[in-house]
Amino acid sequence: xxxxxxxxxxxxxxxxxxxxxxxxxxxxxxxxxxxxxxxxxxxxxxxxxxxxxxxxxxxxxxxxxxxxxxxxxxxxxxxxxxxxxxxxxxxxxxxxxxxxxxxxxxxxxxxxxxxxx
Amino acid sequence: xxxxxxxxxxxxxxxxxxxxxxxxxxxxxxxxxxxxxxxxxxxxxxxxxxxxxxxxxxxxxxxxxxxxxxxxxxxxxxxxxxxxxxxxxxxxxxxxxxxxxxxxxxxxxxxxxxxxxxxxxxxxxxxxxxxxxxxxxxxxxxxxxxxxxxxxxxxxxxxxxxxxxxxxxxxxxxxxxxxxxxxxxxxxxxxxxxxxx
Numbered sequence: 300x301x302x303x304x305x306x307x308x309x310x311x312x313x314x315x316x317x318x319x320x321x322x323x324x325x326x327x328x329x330x331x332x333x334x335x336x337x338x339x340x341x342x343x344x345x346x347x348x349x350x351x352x353x354x355x356x357x358x359x360x361x362x363x364x365x366x367x368x369x370x371x372x373x374x375x376x377x378x379x380x381x382x383x384x385x386x387x388x389x390x391x392x393x394x395x396x397x398x399x400x401x402x403x404x405x406x407x408x409x410x411x412x413x414x415x416x
Numbered sequence: 417x418x419x420x421x422x423x424x425x426x427x428x429x430x431x432x433x434x435x436x437x438x439x440x441x442x443x444x445x446x447x448x449x450x451x452x453x454x455x456x457x458x459x460x461x462x463x464x465x466x467x468x469x470x471x472x473x474x475x476x477x478x479x480x481x482x483x484x485x486x487x488x489x490x491x492x493x494x495x496x497x498x499x500x501x502x503x504x505x506x507x508x509x510x511x512x513x514x515x516x517x518x519x520x521x522x523x524x525x526x527x528x529x530x531x532x533x534x535x536x537x538x539x540x541x542x543x544x545x546x547x548x549x550x551x552x553x554x555x556x557x558x559x560x561x562x563x564x565x566x567x568x569x570x571x572x573x574x575x576x577x578x579x580x581x582x583x584x585x586x587x588x589x590x591x592x593x594x595x596x597x598x599x600x601x602x603x604x605x606x607x608x609x610x611x612x613x
Binding site: 331332334335336337338339340341342343344345346347382 | 422423425426428429432486487488489490491492493602605
């Protein structure tokens with residue numbers, strides 16, 4: 300999204316501007332879930348996305364590193380409990396990603412939809 | 417190829433959190449306790465005390481059964497606002513019912529028109545569940561509301577509490593089946609990032 304509110308017009312070159320951190324399917328699933336809720340613990344995100352524990356852990360670490368997801372660790376009794384929440388920076392990046400993808404895929408030329416090989 | 421948008425993702429998360437059958441089980445038990453309160457002279461008050469405990473027990477069961485298996489989640493403010501709608505509508509229904517009864521105010525009229533009283537009670541009870549079904553996005557609560565409304569209406573009309581027992585048993589059993597399915601689908605897990613491999 301450009302600063303004046305107009306939609307970006309991704310070209311072939313524009314494809315490279317798509318946020319690859321979000322574009323990866325597992326991370327996209329995590330961010331899509333966190334975008335529509337307030338927060339969830341690690342187990343809930345694991346159940347909803349269908350990712351394995353290790354897989355989810357590594358993706359969350361990357362998203363946390365990028366500042367897209369806030370990870371809050373607490374203790375419930377003697378057990379560690381991790382809560383995940385999308386940061387405002389993550390929300391901005393996710394909205395921008397949605398805009399780019401929608402724009403990119405919205406207008407095929409001519410009869411491209413009918414081309415079946 | 418299945419496709420699901422962001423709204424679908426949110427709805428699926430919401431429904432899975434409420435697919436443990438605990439709410440249905442609690443509503444079924446409410447009806448059964450209402451029946452017991454009506455027929456058990458000696459233990460009537462025990463049944464009514466248990467009625468008051470159903471809500472707290474449901475919250476406890478959610479924490480002890482659902483959360484360890486499915487995880488904990490805070491839904492969006494929109495979802496929370498919808499819950500508040502339900503509370504307002506139910507409070508409104510209780511208020512309207514009270515006003516109607518106080519306006520009529522005549523016991524003899526009420527006794528002379530049992531069908532009208534039964535229909536009013538059934539409608540109010542159904543509307544309360546319809547509010548839950550609509551604003552909490554839980555379609556099966558329409559059916560529970562029909563059973564509840566019919567049970568209270570028929571109890572008033574036929575002057576017997578057995579409709580409460582019948583409807584309560586159906587609702588509780590459907591909740592138990594849902595709970596069994598939930599327990600089979602989700603084993604309790606104590607995972608955390610700290611012990612992830």
